[in-house]
Amino acid sequence: MTTINRRDLGKLSLGGIAAAGIGTATGSQAIPGVASATDNTPHSAHVTGIANRPADLPAAKGHRVVVVGGGWSGMTIAKYLKVNDPELDVVLIERRAVFISHPISGAWLAGLMPMEPLMRSYLDAAAANNYIFFNASLIDLDRAQRKVYTDQGWLAYDDLVLAPGLDYDYGTFGVDDPTAVNDLKTRYPAGFMSASEHISLNAKVRNFKGGTFVLTAPPGIFRCSATPYERACLIASVFKREKIAGKVVLIDPREEPAVKAEGFLAAFDELHSDTIEYMSSTEIESIDPETRTIVTGFDDIVFDDAAIYPRIRGARLLEYLGLVDPASAQKEAAIDRFAYNATPGGVMDEHVYLAGDCRPMPFSKSGNTAYTEGKYLAALIAARAKGSTVAWESPQTICYSIVGIEPMAGIMVRTKYKYDATADNWDYEDNFAVHERDREKADKAFEWAETHLDDMFS
Ligand SMILES: Cc1cc2nc3c(=O)[nH]c(=O)nc-3n(C[C@H](O)[C@H](O)[C@H](O)COP(=O)(O)OP(=O)(O)OC[C@H]3O[C@@H](n4cnc5c(N)ncnc54)[C@H](O)[C@@H]3O)c2cc1C
Numbered sequence: 001m002t003t004i005n006r007r008d009l010g011k012l013s014l015g016g017i018a019a020a021g022i023g024t025a026t027g028s029q030a031i032p033g034v035a036s037a038t039d040n041t042p043h044s045a046h047v048t049g050i051a052n053r054p055a056d057l058p059a060a061k062g063h064r065v066v067v068v069g070g071g072w073s074g075m076t077i078a079k080y081l082k083v084n085d086p087e088l089d090v091v092l093i094e095r096r097a098v099f100i101s102h103p104i105s106g107a108w109l110a111g112l113m114p115m116e117p118l119m120r121s122y123l124d125a126a127a128a129n130n131y132i133f134f135n136a137s138l139i140d141l142d143r144a145q146r147k148v149y150t151d152q153g154w155l156a157y158d159d160l161v162l163a164p165g166l167d168y169d170y171g172t173f174g175v176d177d178p179t180a181v182n183d184l185k186t187r188y189p190a191g192f193m194s195a196s197e198h199i200s201l202n203a204k205v206r207n208f209k210g211g212t213f214v215l216t217a218p219p220g221i222f223r224c225s226a227t228p229y230e231r232a233c234l235i236a237s238v239f240k241r242e243k244i245a246g247k248v249v250l251i252d253p254r255e256e257p258a259v260k261a262e263g264f265l266a267a268f269d270e271l272h273s274d275t276i277e278y279m280s281s282t283e284i285e286s287i288d289p290e291t292r293t294i295v296t297g298f299d300d301i302v303f304d305d306a307a308i309y310p311r312i313r314g315a316r317l318l319e320y321l322g323l324v325d326p327a328s329a330q331k332e333a334a335i336d337r338f339a340y341n342a343t344p345g346g347v348m349d350e351h352v353y354l355a356g357d358c359r360p361m362p363f364s365k366s367g368n369t370a371y372t373e374g375k376y377l378a379a380l381i382a383a384r385a386k387g388s389t390v391a392w393e394s395p396q397t398i399c400y401s402i403v404g405i406e407p408m409a410g411i412m413v414r415t416k417y418k419y420d421a422t423a424d425n426w427d428y429e430d431n432f433a434v435h436e437r438d439r440e441k442a443d444k445a446f447e448w449a450e451t452h453l454d455d456m457f458s
Contacts, residue, residue, distance in 0.1 A: 292304070
């Protein structure tokens, strides 16, 4: 029996408005053998083979900005660099060949739309915006030489933006055994990182024969704080529509949903009380994938199927490159909080920027946040390339969640942030939520996703 023990889940300390994920994360530990951000020696590359030859790409025609990561952050930055200054030479490096959106994937999970609108071509985006799409994986970085190494060869940059997103941290469930981690990832994927996870989850819901379907919300700040709650509503709606005798158990360490709490609690109570069991203030102590048992502080929950979402952390790549903030419990990037320059060991690198979900600021890890932040950062980098600058702008989080499908009903939240220098903390500048569900807000979820995807890819 492989038992996975919970460990240290309660140790994440977030100041400010903790339930909504606002504050300062503290408490990380050094990883043996991995370059630490307190060591300010620039990481130098040690690559051989195909990675150690120039990539087969057109020569730079001007100031070259290399953007790594074709998610919501990198796609916005690559496009808006060119919008701000068409003379910039922009290369987008992305390891996936096809973009598949996380946002609005819940509607596909619930059978409300086909997969196709979620899929976009990186080639179309590159052609429309006159930048180079390089389908490769970043494997190393030489900041002193200003070179990135990929599995398809190296290229030089004038400025570099890293937007590699996140990884799961199964270690926070106390999972040290790679077999147990692999079991959880493969059999009960969270559905928060890759398209394969979404496809597996979709099949699980479609083929569910009845019984208990467990979802978990992780501790800390996590990617898309509305999604576990929206997903519970959508899966419950599918069970009802397909007449599946299933119950959705949502396990959450928080007292109430991390965002739009009033709206989600009302939906659980008024629309899904026969299907959703919301277990708030419940911490997972161990998971046994063999017996399909989750041990919590209160009860043992035996499940028939599950999507288990562990705590998230900044992409592992950043740790390898020595670009992690030692004060970040979730191993996010070490950056200047307004200019987004890398600050490993407290020393600013004027030519390396980090953005998107891997940022250490406690903003909501959402597509709209990454998109608005990306527009600001693209303007800043383009201005700096001409010896100028732009004023800092807060990113904006906008999130519509579908909480019922027959009839369609949605809720929403819109947030901006401000920095309190005295408290050295972040707070809301604007935090506006509409908890009364209606058709219009459900429709807006589709409209928002389509508008933003169209903008990034055309
Ligand atoms: C199910 C779900 C629903 C969501 N719904 C919403 C919503 O309704 N509204 C909203 O605003 N947000 C939503 N989000 C959140 C949103 O998807 C993320 O916040 C957003 O994708 C973050 O963008 P990013 O670019 O930082 O990271 P990502 O989108 O993860 O992009 C990172 C990219 O970097 C690439 N990469 C990583 N390492 C390398 C490497 N070494 N070399 C090359 N490429 C690399 C990855 O392949 C990936 O394409 C949702 C998320 C999920 C999972």
